[in-house]
Amino acid sequence: MAVVSCKGVEKTFIKGKESVEVLAGISLEIEAGDFLALMGPSGSGKTTLLNLIGGLDHPSAGSVVVGGQSLAEMSARQLAKWRAANVGFIFQFYNLLPVLSAQRNVELPLLLTALSSKQRQANAAAALQIVGLADRARHKPGELSGGQQQRVAIARAIVADPGLLVCDEPTGDLDRETADEILKLLETLNGEYGKTIIMVTHDPKAAEHAAQVLRMDKGLLVEDAA
Numbered sequence: 711m712a713v714v715s716c717k718g719v720e721k722t723f724i725k726g727k728e729s730v731e732v733l734a735g736i737s738l739e740i741e742a743g744d745f746l747a748l749m750g751p752s753g754s755g756k757t758t759l760l761n762l763i764g765g766l767d768h769p770s771a772g773s774v775v776v777g778g779q780s781l782a783e784m785s786a787r788q789l790a791k792w793r794a795a796n797v798g799f800i801f802q803f804y805n806l807l808p809v810l811s812a813q814r815n816v817e818l819p820l821l822l823t824a825l826s827s828k829q830r831q832a833n834a835a836a837a838l839q840i841v842g843l844a845d846r847a848r849h850k851p852g853e854l855s856g857g858q859q860q861r862v863a864i865a866r867a868i869v870a871d872p873g874l875l876v877c878d879e880p881t882g883d884l885d886r887e888t889a890d891e892i893l894k895l896l897e898t899l900n901g902e903y904g905k906t907i908i909m910v911t912h913d914p915k916a917a918e919h920a921a922q923v924l925r926m927d928k929g930l931l932v933e934d935a936a
Contacts, residue, residue: 718772747920798867
């Protein structure tokens with residue numbers, strides 16, 4: 711069953727008096743439980759497509775359906791609530807709040823839910839356990855290595871138990887050994903926890919961890935590099 715369905719997706723940005731076409735008619739289906747890597751040169755539209763699938767932006771034309779929901783039909787408020795429950799975001803830069811502990815950073819997405827404080831704490835602790843950082847719950851980001859900060863970011867992404875993880879260059883700021891550890895963690899989340907993962911990467915080594923690799927160029931899917 712396709713968890714993501716994109717049909718004829720176009721995206722155009724207006725810069726001054728110019729229109730810049732970033733996506734030129736993407737049609738793509740991603741099955742539940744897949745681990746997909748999107749590769750391609752800078753400016754090929756990878757991150758734009760990822761943002762559309764994650765509900766962070768709307769297409770100029772075409773449709774994006776995720777988990778049976780047409781994202782274009784939701785209001786901004788409905789979309790924010792939908793994202794909080796259904797999508798986990800992992801970025802190259804960890805976007806952790808420096809004044810908060812790892813535990814509190816992981817809890818943040820749950821503030822949009824009706825869970826009690828006790829349940830939020832329990833869920834955050836469970837997420838940190840999954841990523842192997844239960845013993846760092848009280849540490850602030852500045853007290854953690856880059857790899858540990860990315861693990862906290864991953865815990866934050868999975869704390870609400872979303873079915874879909876969208877990852878934009880998740881290892882781009884890490885050394886090779888640490889990057890491989892993060893990629894193995896993503897493989898575990900995919901294989902053992904059933905998360906559907908879409909990962910944008912420039913790194914062929916990172917893409918090797920995915921089950922399927924698609925290449926983009928000039929706003930189009932141009933080949934299956936798997």
